[in-house]
Amino acid sequence: MVPALETHDLTVSYHKRPVLYGVDVEIPQGSLVGIVGPNGAGKSTLIKSIMGVVPSAGGWVKVFGKPLKENLHRVGYVPQRESVDWDFPVTVMDVALMGTYGKLGLFGRPGKKERLRASEALDKVGMLPYSNRQIGNLSGGQQQRVFLARALAQDSDLYLMDEPFVGVDAATEAAIVTLLQEMRKSGKTVLVVHHDLQSASEYFDRLILLNMRLVAYGKVEDVYNNELLQKTYGGRLTILSEVADQAAKM
Amino acid sequence: MMETLIEYITRPWDILGWGALWLILMAFLVALPCGQVGSFLILRRMALTGDAISHSVFPGVVIAFMFTGDLGSPWLIVGAGLAGLASTVIIELIHKWTRVKQDAATGISFTALFALGVVLMEVMLGQNVDLDLECVLHGRLGLLLEADTMDLLGLLVPSPVVVMAGVSACTLLLVTVFYRVLMLSSFDAGLAASYGYKPALIHYGLMFTVSFIVVAAFQAVGAILVIALLILPGASAYLCTHRLKIMLVLAAVHALLSAIGGMYLHVWFDSNMSASVVVSGGVLFVLAWLLGPVDGVLWRWMKDDLVEDPN
Numbered sequence: 001m002v003p004a005l006e007t008h009d010l011t012v013s014y015h016k017r018p019v020l021y022g023v024d025v026e027i028p029q030g031s032l033v034g035i036v037g038p039n040g041a042g043k044s045t046l047i048k049s050i051m052g053v054v055p056s057a058g059g060w061v062k063v064f065g066k067p068l069k070e071n072l073h074r075v076g077y078v079p080q081r082e083s084v085d086w087d088f089p090v091t092v093m094d095v096a097l098m099g100t101y102g103k104l105g106l107f108g109r110p111g112k113k114e115r116l117r118a119s120e121a122l123d124k125v126g127m128l129p130y131s132n133r134q135i136g137n138l139s140g141g142q143q144q145r146v147f148l149a150r151a152l153a154q155d156s157d158l159y160l161m162d163e164p165f166v167g168v169d170a171a172t173e174a175a176i177v178t179l180l181q182e183m184r185k186s187g188k189t190v191l192v193v194h195h196d197l198q199s200a201s202e203y204f205d206r207l208i209l210l211n212m213r214l215v216a217y218g219k220v221e222d223v224y225n226n227e228l229l230q231k232t233y234g235g236r237l238t239i240l241s242e243v244a245d246q247a248a249k250m
Numbered sequence: 251m252m253e254t255l256i257e258y259i260t261r262p263w264d265i266l267g268w269g270a271l272w273l274i275l276m277a278f279l280v281a282l283p284c285g286q287v288g289s290f291l292i293l294r295r296m297a298l299t300g301d302a303i304s305h306s307v308f309p310g311v312v313i314a315f316m317f318t319g320d321l322g323s324p325w326l327i328v329g330a331g332l333a334g335l336a337s338t339v340i341i342e343l344i345h346k347w348t349r350v351k352q353d354a355a356t357g358i359s360f361t362a363l364f365a366l367g368v369v370l371m372e373v374m375l376g377q378n379v380d381l382d383l384e385c386v387l388h389g390r391l392g393l394l395l396e397a398d399t400m401d402l403l404g405l406l407v408p409s410p411v412v413v414m415a416g417v418s419a420c421t422l423l424l425v426t427v428f429y430r431v432l433m434l435s436s437f438d439a440g441l442a443a444s445y446g447y448k449p450a451l452i453h454y455g456l457m458f459t460v461s462f463i464v465v466a467a468f469q470a471v472g473a474i475l476v477i478a479l480l481i482l483p484g485a486s487a488y489l490c491t492h493r494l495k496i497m498l499v500l501a502a503v504h505a506l507l508s509a510i511g512g513m514y515l516h517v518w519f520d521s522n523m524s525a526s527v528v529v530s531g532g533v534l535f536v537l538a539w540l541l542g543p544v545d546g547v548l549w550r551w552m553k554d555d556l557v558e559d560p561n
Contacts, residue, residue: 053443069446077444084438088293089494098434102445106431134492134544150441 002065004029004158004189005050009059012042012049020045022059023214027191027206029064029157032184034194034204038233041211043193044080047160051077063158073103076156080163081144086136093131095146096122099153114153121152125179141172148179159183159190166195177203197229262517269395272408273513276394277527279414280467281505283421284476285483287460289501290425292484293436293494294456298353299338300480302360303457304464304473306337309367311468316374327465334461335454337363364473391470391523410470417466424459425498432456433494471524482508482531489535489542504534 005027012020020042027033035043048054050061052068063071076099096118097110104110110118122128125145130138135146144164151159165173180190180203191208194200200207201224209215209223209232216223216232262270291300310333314326337359344355399406425432435442435452443449460480467476487500511530516523540547 048440051440051444053440072444072446075444077441079438079440083440085293085295088437089488089492089497090433090437091493094494095437098438098441101430101434104430106447107427109430136492 001029003027003062004031004064005191006062006065007050007059008061010046010049010056010061011058012045012054013057018057019212020049021213023210025208025214025217027189029189030184030187031189031206032180032204033189033191033206033208034200035191035208035210036194036197036200036232037210037215041232043210044162046208046210047077047162047191047193051075051160053077074157076151076154076159078147078151078159078161078164081140081147081167083162086138086143088135090135091131092122092127092133092135092138092146093118095135096127096131096149096153099150099155102154117155118149118153121149122146124152125149125175139169141168144168144172144176148176157188159188161190161192163193163195165199197233200224258514258518262513265517266395270513270517272411273391273394273516273523274509276408276411276414276470277391277509277512277523278506279411279418280391280470281479281483281508281527281531282502283414283418283463284467284479285487285501285505286421286425286498287456287463288480288482289484289487289498290432290436290456291460291480292488297481298356299341299457300460300464301477302337302341302356303334303460304468304476304480305360306363306367307331307334307461307465307468308473309333309363309370310336311465312367312370312374316370327462330465330468331458331461333363334464335458338454338457391527394470394523414466414470417463421459421463428455471527475524475528478528478531479505479508482528482535486531486535486538489538489546490544492544504531504538507534 003026005025007023007025010020010023011018023046035046037043045054049056050068052061061068063075068075093115097114099121100110100114100117104114119128119131122131125148127142127145127149130142135143138146144167148164151161164176168176180192183190184205192204194203201220205220206218207220207223208217209228211232211234216228266273288297288300291297307330310329310331311326313333314323314329318325340359340363341352341355344350344358345352348355350358394408394410397408397410400409400412401407402412431442431447431452434445435447435449439449442452464476464480467479471479483501483504484497486504487497490500491497508527508531511533512523512527515521515526515530519526538546541549543549
């Protein structure tokens with residue numbers, strides 16, 4: 001089976017200073033992958049450059065064996081919740097419908113089919129009763145659920161999610177994890193930028209350890225160890241090394 | 251008492267006759283397209299960029315005027331449109347290549363270009379030209395009734411009204427056709443880019459449209475007051491609704507009400523018509539702020555003791 005995502009020597013620079021060098025990963029279909037690393041490690045940059053939202057300075061990306069452009073409709077992107085203005089005059093339903101825009105092209109208008117897909121997606125994350133609410137009147141967890149509903153409405157095969165667990169309540173976090181696992185079961189491939197090292201080993205089956213370079217990539221049991229985590233976080237934070245120690249003992 | 255009130259209301263129509271209607275229509279047709287693109291500028295947090303464009307079209311007009319010597323020439327619109335785009339490009343260049351941030355870059359770009367226009371006008375054109383600073387700043391909407399007229403199906407329509415009607419129609423068409431593109435790219439540029447929308451193209455397309463509208467509105471309301479027409483309708487509408495479509499409709503309503511209010515102020519106080527339109531637009535904004543149905547101060551104050559159900 002052709003890998004869901006392949007990057008080769010992916011390099012990104014801001015103002016001529018490289019922030020991500022030579023990342024090579026090959027992600028098989030149906031895997032749930034966490035991207036972890038310290039602040040400024042380039043986690044968000046990695047998925048943004050895969051999506052082409054941030055231009056890459058070198059290397060290439062293939063999605064289901066083809067350049068991204070040819071398979072754009074098979075990829076769903078979930079930006080950070082903080083990246084949008086939640087005072088924007090749109091309702092929960094409007095946001096979910098945005099998930100269907102990709103397949104509509106520039107001028108198509110969402111019809112019955114799209115509305116149904118958006119409603120189903122909202123129902124899956126428990127946000128259907130809030131369809132007509134303005135998005136500013138939602139809690140952080142609810143906002144994140146709306147973003148996930150929008151991703152589900154995209155009906156993609158590969159998802160790239162930027163910090164979906166930031167600022168959400170415990171119930172939403174659990175709901176998101178269940179949803180991610182359901183998605184994997186139905187054959188979707190999901191990459192998630194994640195900030196919490198401790199839960200990373202429970203939530204995902206593969207990990208990308210990133211610190212401007214790819215430190216390690218593989219199955220959780222192969223890469224979640226003291227040595228590699230130290231290497232990723234540079235041993236700067238003692239609390240992290242404790243976590244790593246615990247992990248090593250497990 | 252009642253009679254005086256009625257006298258006030260009918261006075262413009264007694265004095266100007268059809269002219270009152272033309273003034274309202276013209277002010278509305280200027281404010282309408284400004285309010286539509288302005289709504290998107292507000293949502294994209296680019297209100298200051300609208301400001302920048304409205305100022306920087308001035309040197310474009312002056313330069314084009316130097317070559318053509320005719321204030322009615324279509325080259326003025328081209329020159330102004332290019333100058334407007336140039337200012338946004340300059341903002342981007344400063345922002346990208348220096349450590350100066352976007353807001354400061356905007357401030358530099360439009361003031362410098364506007365000043366360049368003033369200097370060019372005085373140096374190159376001398377004093378005895380038909381392009382006076384007063385008009386550039388405040389417009390001459392009030393002189394509409396002295397403008398040339400065009401015969402449309404037997405009706406004599408002032409030609410600026412015809413021009414602005416065309417501009418309004420183009421703007422409404424563009425906003426309708428690109429509605430979803432504008433909405434998505436304004437709300438979530440990242441997702442829009444992931445769909446293959448070109449953010450730079452949308453940005454410059456919007457900027458060019460703003461330049462075009464500003465130039466068309468320029469002669470009517472001047473460079474300063476046009477900023478108000480770009481921002482006031484959208485900002486007032488924004489306070490009254492949580493739906494983008496309704497916001498655009500309300501911005502149009504705001505434009506119409508400002509035009510009507512402006513015409514009355516103009517006649518009652520013999521004030522500058524363009525400024526009067528902006529003053530009534532400002533009053534409407536305050537009303538929206540106080541009485542807006544969504545989060546107007548009044549309703550919030552009345553609902554103060556009700557605690558919203560967290561679910």
